[in-house]
Structures are given as C-alpha cells and as structure tokens.
Amino acid sequence: MLYDVWTVFWRDWVVLKRRLTKFILARMVAPMLYLVAFGWGLGRSIQVSGGSYLDFLVPGILALNSMNISFNSITPVHAERIYHKSLEEYLIAPIVPDAFVLGKVLAAVLRGLISSAIIVLLAFLFGANLQLSPSLLLVLVLNCIIFAEIGFLAAMKISTYEEMSQVNTYILLPMSFLCGTFFSTQALPDLLRYFIELLPLTHTSFLLRSLAGGNGADMVSLAVLGVYAIGGFYLGSRAFRNLVR
Template sequence: MLHDVWTVFWRDWIVLKRRLAKFIVSRMVAPLLYLVAFGWGLGRSISVSSGTYLDFLVPGILALNSMNISFNSVIPVHAERIYHKSLEEYLVAPIRPAAFVIGKVLAAVLRGLLSSAIILVLAYVFGAKLLLTPLFLLVLVLNCAIFAEIGFIAAMKIGTYEEMGQVNTYVLLPMSFLCGTFFSTGALPDLVRFFIELLPLTHTSLLLRSLAGGEAASVLSVGVLVLYALVCFWLANRAFSQLTR
C-alpha cells in the first residue's frame, strides 16, 4: 500500500520539481497583493482586539491560499479522465484505488504547504508576528487534504471543464470571502453565521488565527476538520473505485 502511494506521489513530485521555480514565483503574486492592499493599505485604518490587522490577516490568507492551491492541484485528474483518457493507465495498473487517491491528495498537500511557506516568509518580511507550532502545521495539512479531496471528488463527478470552473465560482469563491479570512464571522447576521460556521474553511481560519496568536485551539474546530477529512476521503475513494467496476 505504501509503495503504491509513493509511486503516485512521486510521479506528481517529478512534475512539480521540473516546474518548481515557476511555481514559487507564481505563488508569490497573490499573497504580495493581499499583504500590500490589505496589510499595508486597508490594514492601517483597521484595529483588531489583539495585535495588528496584518497579524489577523495572514492566517486567513494561509487558509484561503491552501484551499485554492490544494483544490486546483487535483483538477488535472479531471482532464485525465475526460479529455486525455490517461486515467485508464492507473485503473489497469496493479495499485489499490485508495493508494491513488492518497497519493494525489498528498501531492496536493505538498503544493499547498510549499505555497503556505512562501506566504509565511513574505508575512515576516512585512512585519507580521506569528507563533508557529506543530498544531498550526497540522491544521494547514488538514485544510490542504480536505480541499484536495473535494477537488478529487469534483474531478470524478463533473463532466465538463466549464462545470469544474463553476465549482470555483459557487463553492470556493464564497468561502474565500465569508469564512473568516478577512474579517471575523462574528460580524455576520446570526443565520448567515450559522451556515458559514458549518464550512471547513471557517474552522481553519479560526484555528490558524488562534494558534498564531498563542491562544488555545478549539477542540470542536479540530474535530470538525478531522471529520471533514475522513468523510471527504471516503467519498473520493468511493468515486474513484466506481470507475474500476
């Protein structure tokens, strides 16, 4: 099983390694814009309960960025299934379906973590003060895994490239702005906040912000992320296994 997972992961790592320089440069653009526009520009006129708005903002950017990178890193599986018809190579290969899913998810997690590391370096350059702990890293890994699994499910279920784009529009984009990335969810109306707090990115933003500020992590939020990761993996594995029947 581990050998199968490593085989799938290694293939994606080889592709990433060949494009690593371009990957790093391209992943610096959006965080720089966020940090300049919100951290230096808008942030100077916003006060938060503790620290600066930049310290408040960076964990939200990390949550948002790791979501987008991890989800989009799995999107090529959709093209392999629908357009290139190369997914059949994995279907006939002597590897377990679960190993393929885990390998793809781990490759997406790696991309998400590399992109997050770039953001952290830029944040420290901009003067942010964040406390990094093993639990902070675990929350980032869980967030990357959840949205990589969601991306995998979408890649297995959606029929056209245009419909994949709609997932970004109707699912990821609303979460990007509403799930506590740029402001506290406490400012939202009660009914809206109830639904927003059911979403995984809200709990990631909350946990990263608490841990970066040296506060205790919410056990409920950690439990929600773990539950999302397990359920999404089961759904992703089930969706891929159905192709082998």
C-alpha cells in the same frame, strides 16, 4: 499499499520539481498583493482585537491560499479522466485504488504547504507577528487534505471543464470571502453566520488565527476538520472505485 501511494506521489513530485521555480514565483503574486493592499494599505488604519489587522489577516490568507492551491492542484485529474483519457492507465495498473487517491491528495498537500511556507516568509518580511507551531502545521495539512479531496471528488463526478470551473465560482469563491479570512464571522447576520460556521474553511481560519496568536487549538474545530477529512477521503475513494468497476 505504501509503495503504491509513494509511486503516485512521486510521479506528481517529478512534475512539480521540473516547474518548481515557476510554481514558487507564481504563488508569491496573490499573497503579496493581499499583504500590500490589506496589510499595508487598509490595515494600517485598522486594529482587530487589540492587534494589527496584518496579524489578523495572515492566518486568513494561509487558510484561503492552502484551500485554493490544494483544490486546483488535483483538478488536472479531471482532464486526465475526461479529455486525455490517461486515467485508464491507473485504472488498469496493479495498484490499490485507495493508494491512487492518497497519492494524489498528498501531492496536492505538498503544493499547498510549499505555498503556505512562501506566505509565512512574506508575512514576516511585511512585519507580521506569528507564532509557528506543530499544531499550526497540522491544521494547514488538514485544510489541504480536505480541499484536495473535494477537488478529487469533483474531478470524478463532473463531466465538463465548464462545470469544473463552476465549483470555484459557487463553492470556493464564497468561502474565500465569508469564512473568516478577511473579517470575523461575528459581523455576519445570524442565519448566514450559523451556516458559514459549518464550513471547513471557517474552522481552519479560526484555528490558524488562534494558534498564530499564541493561543491553543479549539478541539471542536479540530474534530470538525477531522470529520471533513475522513468523509472526503471516503467519498473520493468510492467515486474512484466506481470508475474501476
């Protein structure tokens, strides 16, 4: 099982390693624009909870970025299944189906963590005050896992490229702006806030902001992320096994 996971992961790592410089440079663009526009521009005139808006913003950018990178890193599986028909190589290969899912998810997590590390470095250059800790890393990993699993499930279920892009439009884009990334969910109307606070990115934003500020992790939010991660793996694994059948 572990060897199978490593084999799938290693294949994706080889591809990433060949493009690593381009990947890093591309991952710097959006965070730098956010930091300049909201951190330096708008943020200079805003104080949040007694601190700077930049300190409030960076954990939200980490949550948002790790969501997008992890999801988009695994969606090429959709092209392998629908267009290239290369997914059949894995279907007939002597590997455990769960190992394929885990390998792909871990490869997406690696991309998400590399991108997150770039944001942390940029944030320090912009003067943000962040406290890094193993708990913060754990939350980032969980967030990457959850959205990589969502991407994998979408790749297994969706039939066309156009429908795949709609996942970004109708699911990821609303979460990007409403799940506590750029402003507190307390500013939302109650009914909408209750729904938004059920979503995983909201809990990630809340946890990262708390941990980066030197406070502890909320165990309820951690448990929610854990449930999402376990449920996402179960659904993704079942969808892949159905292809095998």
